[in-house]
Amino acid sequence: MSIQSIELEGDECCQPGSTVRGRVVGSRIAGEVRLFWNTCGRGTEEVGVVDRQPLSGDGRFSLTLAEAPFTTQGTLVSIEWGIEWVDDSGDAVDRREIVVSPSGRPIRLARVDEPKSSKSKRVWKWTR
Template sequence: MNELKIGILEDQAAFRPGELLRGGAGWQVGEPPRSVETRLFWYTKGKGTEDVEVVATESFERPQMQDARPFEFRLPAAPYSFSGKLISLIWAVELVAQPSGDAARVEFVLSPTGHEILLHEAANATSPG
């Protein structure tokens, strides 16, 4: 059975725009992998159609059947992690091995405050009176 793991250095759960995200990926697969890569992406969850955008990928050279590698991504300026009633935007890094297509992911928050932006709180804070 294939096993994939991915983690962020020191289990850091929140990052600010432009910060460097460092982590480690490890895997044990039953056949020689054609490719193993990490993907930095965001996706939406909520009501209606889901959206996803892969912002960056990093492929590991000559991946072995059992292996562990470090990775890093420079985070973009936006979009921020947020949640409202209808939609949440979630950032994650994912480890994907081919040809099996097995994947593992870890989520994190990208925001200038270090916290997910909650739209109802933001609206309350800016509403007059």
């Protein structure tokens, strides 16, 4: 199979809750396109598939974004959004990153100068 790319209508910056339209360009299109977000950085990585659409024929798709989470960039964790084309054998063939944010730019998380774990912890004593 010869998949050249995922082409989007408009740019890669999307408003939460909006619709992303595009098409998969290639000689044989059979499989599905997926809209997803994933975390990366320290800690457990998570992935959430928000929308998916089976494709064939002209390869056009229309996917609906969730209201959250927004695309974020931080020193400890980031949230990224993407659209991927998966062929009918289950192999990811192409991926396109997008930004989901009300401002059209990733939300920059503030730097953490003092990790929470090094701060003194408050001890609660229960009385009757």
